[in-house]
Amino acid sequence: MNTSTRKIVISGVMGAISIILGATHWGFIPWFTGVALTLMHVPVIIGAVLEGPVVGLVIGLIFGAFSLLQAAIAPTGPTDVWFTNPLVSIVPRLFIGPMAWLVYRTLKQTGEKLALIIAAVASGLLNVILVLVVMRMSFLVPQILNRPLVQVLIYTVAVVSALLEAWMVYQVLKSDKEPVALAIAAAAGSVTNTMLVLGVLGLYGFLPWAVSGTIAVTNGLPEAAVAAIITVAVVVAWMRIETGRKGSTV
């Protein structure tokens, strides 16, 4: 089967899904923070995982362009005005697909020692980021977070969770389970989206960094979880259909 025809069609179809999710507002789950959780990046992740980084890039481009158009023509809230700037809406979204594909591919093909190294580095980084974000959130309740006891507690939690994560990631990499690889790749893609968009908004001065940090945790993490669930459901079902069909070759 000609792979480039397939890539073109998958890009188009997943792009169409992303547009539909945005236009019908199904891609938005209302959330208590006032900023809705978005699902429009899930087709980007699925396309990237199935067909490769270039496809992910193209679908990300379509997603970004459409979010720009939607912000300009039919905005759903005050924050949409920022998305009329292509640097906020298009450029960060270009990286979702390639990142998800990279994580997926790395998770599928790792040797034993490399698995350990990745596990350690990943969990360490994750904890550093989490702790920093929590520190940033201190603008919310400065009195509580500045007490030394609370800080010790936070660091202990960070270290313990780092060890837990290292062990979990190692188990995952060793067992080579498809759904877990998909889930982590989807989470990575979603987090890329969150971080890059919030990063650009922060650099432009639209959002103070403290607020960005809060949104990254309150919105970014649930979004990553939802993206992971949907990606796993879709891709696993699809691959079973694929392999089921290949069963009979007359």
Add this chain to the structure above:
Amino acid sequence: MPERSEFELLGRMTIGQYLPTGSWLHRLDPRFKLLMGLLLIIATVATADLLGLALLFCAVLVGLVVARISLRFALAGLLPMLPFLALLALLQVFAIPQYGADATVLWRWTILRVTDRSLLAAALLLARFGIMVLGLSLFSFCTSTTELTHGIEHLLLPLQGLGFPAHELSLVLTIALRFLPILAEETERLMKAQASRGADFGRGRGGLLQRTRRLLPLLVPLFLASLQHADELVEAMEARCYLGGKGRTHLLRFRAHPSDYLGLVVSLALAVLAIGLSMARAQAWLWHWVGAH
């Protein structure tokens, strides 16, 4: 106007309608229309002066008149955004700190300060937004989707020699646009099927996990059906000997007419005028501030 049930999605898909009034603007070569639109966007973003933006706004209004679009209809498209715009303008005026130590404070109340800079920033924001929305609407009123995809492809064709996949990208766009009504219908059908089996699409109930679980029976079949459509389309394309973009010629060939060049020259002149005005009237601090926004 009949009430739209929650199941009818196709009706909500009007992002930018095409109004074929057969005006001069409609008959322009789509490549030139794209270039003119791009010039308008660049000019809007780069102009930091209210007079320049006012010039661009009038240009868009003139364009709407030339295209024989009712001005009231076009401006009505701005209405749903006014409350958000007002909110954002207020935010700009009060909450976003302004650069420059020489900004004159016009009003002060506890921690809130209104400087002339922040008022200017809010005004610029409103003006830019209005121009962008009207300009985009004008573009979509004048250009059908086939014109759009052909225009993009032909514009990017010279890059094909350098390895940029112009044909493939415009094909992706065409496929995506073609699939929109198909997928909308599919989702409608899915919603009705699930609802008839007792699924509840009431909004806002349950925690994140429950809401995701409620969405899954809609989203997963949607994705799977689209992947299936994709497979069939690939087979159909290959059965018709689709070999890619190499050496491909087109049935529709665009030829540039003098009126196309006229339109391009006019928009270029307007853009240069607007940016020139902005550069001439603004001081260094404003230019630096534009760069930061």
